[in-house]
Structure formats: structure tokens, C-alpha cells
Amino acid sequence: MPRTRPLLASALIAMATLTACSDDQRPASSGAASDSPKGDKAAAASDTAKPITKNLPQAAITQALLNDGELLPGYELLDDKSVTKGEYCNTTDTDQAPTGWVRGGDADYTYDGSTRNMASVRICLYDSAENAQAAYAAWKGTESDKEQKPSAQIGDESVLVLNPGFSEDNVNGYARSGKAVIRVRMDGHTVDGTDTTGAEATLSATLKRLQQVQAGEPVTVTAVDEQRAAAQ
Structure with missing residues (x-):
């Protein structure tokens, strides 16, 4: 005891x-x-910063591009989604694919059935984040006086270029995430190039769709969703 x-x-x-x-x-x-x-x-x-690191196949890139009813109201897919040639992921003054380019896809959208004010989305995939970064820097151009930051960063780096070149009422948006670079072009309906909400929502939606494809998830995000969330 x-x-x-x-x-x-x-x-x-x-x-x-x-x-x-x-x-x-x-x-x-x-x-x-x-x-x-x-x-x-x-x-x-x-969630936004999850980088694209996989060598995504062509079908995955095509799937990430927005379908009818997934862009903004009034926009409809023009013809079919396309396979992008490497030269179209580069600046307009060259006919060569950027270093490290692997593959790409693009889609054009009419507005109210007209080709006058259109939108386009292009996704370009590279063999490394470094080559994607160099391609992003070249693709957005050198008009730094026309550049504007998005209201929230999209991917690893992103920028909006208002009225590039001699254009009017246009916005080009660029985003890079890991090995992928996305360009969105909105012609018209941008209030002399100052309303960037449509371009930002389309950029964000396209990147999140790429992330969903990479993760093996159903592709569900739309530009309408992103624009509505940004307005809250």
C-alpha cells in the first residue's frame, strides 16, 4: 500500500x-x-496565386477558355475555339514564337452579334516560369504611361494597358501565373478605355479556370461570377 x-x-x-x-x-x-x-x-x-506549373495538354487549354454565356452579358463565342500558333503569343513586330513557347489556345467573342466591338482571350503556355515571365514582359509592350494595375493582382503578375497603340476605347489585360500567360482584349464598351472591370473579370476567370483544370476539378468559374464578386 x-x-x-x-x-x-x-x-x-x-x-x-x-x-x-x-x-x-x-x-x-x-x-x-x-x-x-x-x-x-x-x-x-x-487561391488566385496558385501558379500554373504543369505542362497542360491542348485540350486543357481549350477547356479553360470561356464558353457561350460565360463571358459578360452580350458576348457570344465567334466560331470555335482555336489552337494558337506561337507567333501570336509574341509582339506584333515578329513572326517567331517566344523562347520556350509550348502551345496555346484562343477564342474570339462578338458583342450583340456584331464584330465591331469584340473581345478575345488568348492563353500561352511555356516550358518554364522564367520564359513565361520574359514573354509576358515583351507581350504587354513598352507603353508604361498607359499601364494600370488591376484592382486586385491576378496571378503572379498582371497589368492593364489602356488604349494601346493608336486604339481608342480599348483595354488589353495581361496576367502571368507560373508557366502560363493570358491576354484579354476588350474593344469598345470601356468608356474610352477607362472601364477595366470587364477585362479584369475575364482575366481572373480565365486564370481560375486554368487552375481548376490543373487540379483536375470541374471548370465552373465565369467572368460574370468574377465581376459580381469584385463589385461586392
């Missing part, structure tokens, strides 16, 4: 110590994190 009490006391102390350690290591409640605006913003930023 004399040895029973010390052993029992030791066991109780050990149990108390284990309980305290478990409490310290228990993760914070998920409900508390979801109530924090900062937590929501961090989650959204993390």
Missing part, C-alpha cells in the same frame, strides 16, 4: 501534463478564422 499512493500521484501528474500539451497543440477553431475579413482576403489571394 505505501507504494500505491506515489504511483497514483505520478500517473495523475502525467495525465495532466498530456492534457495541457494537447490543448496547446489543438488548432484554432475554423469558425473563428472564417469570421475574420483578413482571413477571407488571405484565402482569396492564396
